[in-house]
Amino acid sequence: MTPQQSGRIRVAAKDVVVIGGGIGGLATSALLAREGHSVTLLEKRGQVGGRAGSWEQGGFRFDTGPSWYLMPEVIDHFFRLMGTSAAEQLDLVKLDPGYRVVFEEGGAVDVPADREAVTKLFESLEAGAGEQLSKYLDSAEDAYEIAKKRFLYSTFQSFLPFVRPDVLARLPRIASLLLQPLQSFVEKRFQDPRIQQILGYPAVFLGSSPFDAPSMYHLMSHLDLDDGVLYPMGGFSTLIDGMRRVAVAAGVEIRTDADVVSIDTEPRTPGRSPLDRRAATVRGVTYRTNGTTTSIGADIVVSAADLHHTETTMLPADLQTYPEGYWQKRVPGPSALLLYLGVRGSLPQLEHHTLLFTTDWRDNFGRIFGKETSVPSPASLYVCRPSATDGSVAPAGHENVFVLVPIPADVTIGRGGLERGGDARVEDLADAVIGQISEWAGIPDLAERIVVRRSYGPQDFADDLNAWRGTSLGPAHILKQSAFFRGSNRSAKVGNLFYAGSSTVPGIGIPMCLISAELIVKRLRGDTSTGPLPEPAAG
Incomplete structure (x- = not known):
């Protein structure tokens, strides 16, 4: 049994501060506490959840952000790493139909919850589209599985993912999917504009446009048309409640109304590896609560806040890996x-x-x-x-x-x-x-x-x-901002400073933010594997 499977700590226990209590920050805190670290989570607002918040008025309870429950196995994997499961924490129901589409020129289409019914629907919209959809979804499933196995859970510390036999065998196809826009990919296979829109719109979930997103992201159609769409009864606040429960149970101290104003550093200790050119290392953070300024020491800092805000306001210019000039070239x-x-x-x-x-x-x-x-x-x-x-x-x-x-x-x-x-x-x-x-x-x-x-x-x-340019999601998933082109989850200037959340790898959305938290664990373990961490054996 490996240390990962037994749950033993892979690195010496440290004092960790996590900035930001959204999905990425909550998950990072929970996983690092589970590793044995002493973790303090600082959240600017009065409640955790970030974009996935909750608001009540007049007897109504609104989820303030995410409302599509996709990639359920990723969410369940997080909870299993914490010694529980999504089934134990949430009451999930499958929606049927998964969703309805209303078109400007009139008419509506209900997209059913299983593949066979979706295939019949597409065939009713365009002759031959049913058979074409089967091929499309087979391709989407293959793209999703290889992405999940080799890329989504990679920190890209090495190019190991690219020399695996299963990746090498797919390289020509992967290259084509990366270089061709999703809209073009869909248009070559379907003529009916309603079908094109149903298959192209998932690009928006990635903060992009079907005209700009690589066709690799046709994998998104596997999630809603093959797997279906779930809903947690009580709303997405129940997911946040579950994450908070497991984080606190693991020992995380959560401080709300704690607005971090700086990541505090000290010069790098001489004698480090000559390959590590970081000029400084973290020693803690300073935050404000109700006008009172407090400093807290840390061996490790993980910012799950907006990366632009973190880099350009919490660090001096000479320690910024992603200064303002970098963001002027981002989308x-x-x-x-x-x-x-x-x-x-x-x-x-x-x-x-x-x-x-x-x-x-x-x-x-x-x-x-x-x-x-x-x-x-x-x-x-x-x-x-x-x-x-x-x-x-x-x-x-x-x-x-x-x-x-x-x-x-x-x-x-x-x-x-x-x-x-x-x-x-x-x-x-x-x-x-x-x-x-x-x-x-x-x-x-x-x-x-x-x-x-x-x-x-x-x-x-x-x-x-603190969202860069007021974006609702984060940097768009265009080719030059995806995979290893996306912001790294580790500072190049400050030792023991890491990043999680939608601004960094692997990207936008609840599942991606959960994976980003897992990538922090892999960084600290020195784990360069490309798949999910092994789940602890069931008790």
Whole structure:
């Protein structure tokens, strides 16, 4: 039995400070405490969860961010590393249909929960598309499995992933998938624009556009069309609750309302390896709570906060691996207009997940990601109605509605607010979006039935989450910002300073942030393997 399988500590126990209590920070804290380290988690806000927060008003309970439960095996793997399981921590249900798509030119499609039914649906939309989809999903599954086995769990400390026989055998295909945009990949296989949009939209989950994201990311279709979409009863706050429980049980000390202002360093001790050119090493962090400044010592610091914010505000210029000049050449993912709506009466016109797609697909994404950006109008957008599945999130006789509209990462668009209390541009956009949903989904009295309304804009992402340029997700998953091209999870200038979360490898989304936490463990262990850490034997 290896030390990993037995759960023995692989490195000497250290004092660790983790900055940021989102998914990445919570997971990192929990895993490092499980390793035997003494871990303190510092979170700027009053509650942990980051983007995956919770907000309550008038008997409604809203998830403030993530609402698609994908890659369930990655989430379960995290909990198993902590000695439990997703089944023990969460009450998961499978959604059927997985989601509904409403098209600008009229009509709607319900995407069912199993592959055979999806194949029949595609065939009904385009002759021959059913057989083509089977090939497409086989390819997506293969891409997903090789990514999970060789790339997603790699720290890229070595190029070992690229010389494995299973990777070498696929190199020509991998190269093609990396160099060809997802939209082109889909267009070569399907003619119906509705199918193209269903298969291309998952690029948005990666903070990108189907016209820019590499076609390697067609693997996303395996997740929703093959595996299906799950929902944790009680909302995504139950996932955060579960993560917090296992972190605290492992010994993590969580301090909220703790706004870190600096990562404190000291000159590097002479005599280190000549290959390690880091000029300094961490000695702790300084944070503010209610106007009081406190310093806390640490042997290791992991920042799961926004990487731009960490590097450009918490470190002096000479110790920044990613200074402002680096970010000027990066591409942000989109920001978003978020709406939290409590609605009187029922809304059968909306599924648990509903997507509204504009006809001019290229123009919609060009406005968000082009050189000259603007807010699309009308916009492709996403609506979540969790009360379709979960009666606990809204009062009896009411619906809980969450709306996400991808828009440019531009803080000048403004802030949102409660009951039309946001900036005028944000509230005007919110009015237009409510009107669009009303018209396209056939809910003529939607605006009149809203009893709770809160908007959230790009400036809110910057203020609350220190998000670079107000992005809602992080750096976009285009080729030059994916895999080993993405920000490293280790500082090149400061020893024992590491990074987790959506800004670094492997990327955006709940599963990726969980994996980023595991990569910190692998860094500290000196583990250059390319797959998930072995799970402890079941008790």
